[in-house]
Amino acid sequence: MSPFLQEETRLKHKLDLISNLGLILATSGAETRLVLSSMDLLAKALEIKIQSSLNRTGVFVTCEGRFGQILSFRKIKNFGINMATVTSCHRLCLKAENGEFESVKAIEDELKKIGQKTYPKALIVPMEALAGGAFAFLNGGSFKVYMASVFGALILMALRFFLTKKGYFEAFCFMASAFVGGLASLLALRLFHASYQEEILAIIATSLILVPGFPLLNGFLDIFKGYIETGLMRSFQALILIISAAFGILGVICVTNFYNL
Amino acid sequence: MSDLVIRILIESACAGFIGPAFAMLFGVPLTFLPLIAAAAALARAIRQILYLGGFLEIVSATFIAAAFISALFIYIAPKLQVPRPVFTVASIISLVPGMDAYNALLALNELINGSDQDLLISSIITLFHCGMRATAILLAMCLGIAIMPLFFYRYRFHHL
Structure with a gap:
């Protein structure tokens, strides 16, 4: 050569x-x-x-x-x-x-x-569940709301990882896990004969662990540094995930209204 | 100690747990988790002191808390040779406006399904009030984090 x-x-x-x-x-x-x-x-x-x-x-x-x-x-x-x-x-x-x-x-x-180092799922799921409980406390929840939120968040995260592993779209994973997690926390709270306000708190706290913080923040950082195209793309990606989670929560509201739960 | 101080301490402790839990989900190295916990607790404490103390309304308080965390890591992150978003995003996640977003969602549902005229008007007001508040708080968080580096742009460029 x-x-x-x-x-x-x-x-x-x-x-x-x-x-x-x-x-x-x-x-x-x-x-x-x-x-x-x-x-x-x-x-x-x-x-x-x-x-x-x-x-x-x-x-x-x-x-x-x-x-x-x-x-x-x-x-x-x-x-x-x-x-x-x-x-x-x-x-x-x-x-x-x-x-x-x-x-x-x-x-x-x-x-x-350099590989994709992640924490074991068996550690992340309970940590996120406890974070869901902490969100309940942050919004003024009682101990029973905390317990229901931990339970709901546990199911939510387990389902989210399961669906992601199966290869479903991220938006669907968010929607389905928000729905199932929200419903689980609501049903768990029914065992404690909680008030309507407490039920709301449990559903919020459960689904708050789905907040897509990194895409949202990265989107804004990109936009402010002049990379409008990728910034908008990341922001919209975050927005879609937020809307997906909101659909899941709306599903919980519809189901509870329909069946008079 | 007054109820307000106890409440702020409990909320800071909760935020101090949420930050690292959120960071773990996105693979932040273990060595940085204590720093994130401290920053998350600090962010929540700053916002609640400003808001519950009656100094500022919630959006401005959130902006100042996020901007403070951003400025803090503009100083710390280059020393640890770590990009700032590794710390900042997880540190402010406990400021997310959950209650307002949910109230807006409930009002939206009421608007779609409701038929009572008075209830519809009250739902419109709730939707706009809570929706705007949730959006404003989210924007304040994002702007607080995104605006601060612009002041230090040259500094970061030379130290990258």
Whole structure:
């Protein structure tokens, strides 16, 4: 292979590495500015000048090669959220900027090691259930409202994880789990002969753990930093999830009205 | 201790639990959870002191609490080499206006199914009042978090 071609291959390899980083960050819920600035940092560490862009379709990275422009593109299938991955990628970029890696291969190996670290479901479900109970206290609920909210939130989270694992759309998972969780907390509260106001509190507290905080906040952060397109996309994604959860709660109201529960 | 102080302390403790629980759902590393718990409790305490203490109405109090948390992590997050949203989002989640949103939803349901004229008018008022309040609080949370970094943009750019 000629030296020119070898140089082009090396350049393409570096671009692929940068676009892989962008893809991991974008699919882990990093705000657009963080994705772009991290890619710029890594490019600086790899001593190449790039132009990058991010939208709903994918991550684009280009640079000038000897025979013209080289492009690296990575398609984004979905925008997930994993803050451990975002933190690891961010630290990798800072280490690369400080020259702590000996070679491009070392950066590549480090990037490959970054996985989607999550807590075990058996730990998250009870934690979220207790958070539902804490929401009940925050809104002025009594101990029985707390207990009903914990029960409802437990069922809600278990169902949400089950439906997500089965591959259903996120909006459907929110709607179904809000409905079942809300109904469960309502029925649990009936055992304690609670008042109407307490029933309302239990349903709210149960469904509050579904608030899509990260897409909503990321959407606003993007919009305020000038990335209107991705910002609006994330905000609408959050809005759809909120509406889905609201539909689930409306379902609980309709069912209780219909059956005079 | 007065009832108000006890109430604020209990609410802060609850918020201090909700923050890390929410953060765990999105894979925030274990080492940052105590910091999130403290920040979530602080956010709730600031809002309730401002609101229940009678200094401000709820939307402004929420905005100030969110802005304070945002400013706090603009200082802390670069030192820990962690992007700010890892902390800020989970820290303010306990400020979400659940009761207002639900009342608006109930009023909407009443508007769709109700037939009594007086009840319909009262539902319209509740829908707009609670709906607007819930939206305003949500906006205040988002703006509080999003606006603060704009003041420190150059600082963050140089330290990224």
